[in-house]
Amino acid sequence: MRQYVVYTRVSTKEQGRSGLGLEAQERDIELFLTNYSEVPWEIAGTFRDVQSGGDDDRPQLRAALELCRRSGAELLVAKLDRLSRKVAFIAQLMDDPKLRLRVATMPQADKFQLHIYAALAEQERDFISARTKTALKAAKARGKALGGLRDTTMRRNAAIQQKAVSEAQILLQIIGPMRDAGQTLEAIAAALDRMEVATSRGGKWTAKQVSRVLARSRS
Structure with a gap:
């Protein structure tokens, strides 16, 4: 049996x-x-x-x-x-x-076939393990690259914001007295255009832009 x-x-x-x-x-x-x-x-x-x-x-x-x-x-x-x-x-x-x-x-x-199968299975597991480690390393590298890109973008945005605040402080020396005198935002915008004071983008002044400068100067 x-x-x-x-x-x-x-x-x-x-x-x-x-x-x-x-x-x-x-x-x-x-x-x-x-x-x-x-x-x-x-x-x-x-x-x-x-x-x-x-x-x-x-x-x-x-x-x-x-x-x-x-x-x-x-x-x-x-x-x-x-x-x-x-x-x-x-x-x-x-x-x-x-x-x-x-x-x-x-x-x-038989024994020989089982031995061959065991060797192939171990080789496959080793390959899968190596492939997984490589994928994780690549993913980590991409994460670092993306993280670096985000950091660069954040620094650039912070620099732009700081530049806008600095410009607003300078413009406030002109806009502040007019606003204190009771001038409307529209009137101040027109006055800035007459004085040929450029906006940050080189365009014409609007009441909304004047309002933004006043808000930035208080930041």
Whole structure:
């Protein structure tokens, strides 16, 4: 009779409590047993860790491996990354003469094929990690550039505002006495044009512009 030791793993305590990921692993294992396993078969033990696949020192995995070595049962996992994310660790297990490994989602794969798959999966993870770091670095650089642009714009706007206030203080020496004398904003604007006092943009004076100068002078 074919014997299996079933091992499943999820990465976080939240996944362990909620069952996220576990149902999929159990379904794949059931599909393997129903469609691909020799018959009759039995489950010699079931073990589960709630721990990262990057950490190979897992208590339930150790127990599962010990039972396999002791009983001669095959270690059955749903996917290779449930066993480990490190190709060196998987290769070490496959080199153990007392262990036999079976992956439910690759029911016909032999040791050589599993080794190749583990190496390719690790290479892909390394590439994704490098790509993510590069993207984050680029995003940070863009953020600095945008931040620098915003700072430059703010400094320019502040300089423009300060220049307007300074000009208003000078113009107030002319506009102030006329306003104190009861002149209307329209009359002051006309007087400034007659004196050929230029506006900040070089245009004609209006009552609204005179009002702005008075407001800036009080800033």
